[in-house]
Amino acid sequence: MIELSGLTKRYGEKVAVDHLTFTVRPGVVTGFLGPNGAGKSTTMRMLLGLDNPTAGDVRIDGKHYADLKDPLKYIGALLDAKAMHGGRSAYNHLLCLAQSNGIPRSRVSEVLETVGLTSVARKRAKGFSLGMGQRLGIAGALLGDPEILMFDEPVNGLDPEGIHWIRNLMKSLASQGRTVFVSSHLMSEMALTADHLVVIGQGRLLADTSMAGFIRENSRSYVRLRSPQQERLRDVIHEAGIKTVGAANGSMEVDGVSAEQLGELAARHQLVLHELSPQQASLEEAFMQLTAESVEYHAHSGGAAGAPPGAGWGAGVRQRHEKKNGKGV
Template sequence: MIELAELTKRYGRKTAVEGLTFAVRPGVVTGFLGPNGAGKSTTMRMILGLDRPTSGAVRIDGEPYERLPRPLTRIGALLEAKSVHPGRIAHHHLLCLARSNGIPERRIGEVLDLVGLTGVAKKRPGGFSLGMGQRLGIASALLGNPGIVMFDEPVNGLDPEGIHWVRNLMKQLAADGRTVFVSSHLMSEMALTADHLVVIGRGRLLADTSMARFIEENSRGFVRVRSPQAQRLRDLLAAAGLRPGQGPEGTIEVEGVPAARIGEIAAENGLVLHELSQRQASLEEAFMRLTQGAVEYQAREAGR
């Protein structure tokens, strides 16, 4: 488990992280979201002891990172895929990590095989593609067979097969009872992977909740209905105490009512429906709604 208590980091007058308190628990994939400049990378670096907090504390299974014996056997992390010696072959890169943490050398072959890099074990990472570098970074994170793994943009540079593999890997690690903490800007991928979400903006905690509850609380659910007798349907819905709104391409959108109720109103009055669907906002829409006031760098739309 990863536990943060009032974690704060200031750089001069700039506050990068302010009073973060949350826990990343085992058995689920926890997504870590926030706009650019929200403080995600700084938070992850403080978890690993790479940056010292101005105040507050981080605990890895109850201990600060710097007190962990053989830390790679407790927590593995992928933060910068290219942070390897470009002239050292992949096997030797992992060998140095293994020896520094008392990890058996046989484990190197196991993780290279797991990430699909056995065939390039004697190649130098300086010539690796971005996707291959990501795979080597994941191998490094898993080298000590840790109970906690932390990934920052793990699918960056991967092809669809690689993305599918990383998604299933994270789910399997969580199913095995490990703590999985992953940061990504790919909302569609996060929606398919994460069970729980921690969202920050301008260094502050905005949400710490399940994926389902996050979308429910930060999105607009509605029913979309289409009929060749649209105006009559509008009148009937209004008479029933509902508030029909205008949807795209002549559709009607109604909030606060199940689709079945609208279908019943139409059937009772002999109306033909061409579409009747319950709609729920995506993770991306919910995220944009929650963080719209916490975006540090915001571009104008084209033409404005």
């Protein structure tokens, strides 16, 4: 279990992490989401004692990271796949980690087999592709067979087979009762992997809820209907006290009423339906909705035709500066 209490990190006047309090529990994959600059990497670094908090506390199974003897047996982490000596072979890189944490040599071969790097175990890491380096970093996280695992962008550089593999690996680890904490910008992948979400923006906690609860609370859910008897269907729905919204292709949308209720209503009036489909936003749409006010770096499509390069970017910066200082735009 990972426990954060009022965790804060300041760099001068800049507040990178702002009084974060949440718990990452065992048995589920917990996704850690936030826009660029939200403080995710800083938070993860403080979990591992790589950065000292300005205030607050963070504990790994009830202990500070610095107090853990042989820490790889408690928590395994992938923060930077390139954080290794390029002149060492994959095997020797892992062997150094094992020997410094009291882990048997035999475990090195086991994790190399798990991540699919046995055939290149004696090759120097500097010759590895991004995906191979990522697999080696994951092997390092698994080396101590820890109860807590933390991954920052674990699918970065992996091919489709590798992405499918790491997704199933994380789910398998969680099903064993381990704590799995993973940060990623790939919303489609997170939607397939995470059971629970922690979302931050500008260093502050925005959400700590289940995946289903997050989407439900931060997006619109509705039912779309389409019928060759569209006008009659609309009248029947209105007579039942239900509001509709017109949509594309002559269909209509209904909020707050289930598809089952609407289907039964249409059946009672012998109306033919060509479409009766519940609609719910994706994780990406719900995330964008929640974090819209917390995005620090906004891209703009550009300025007027003929404007010099960077003009659109500069205008965007000026707008945000003027808003911040209370000026109209």
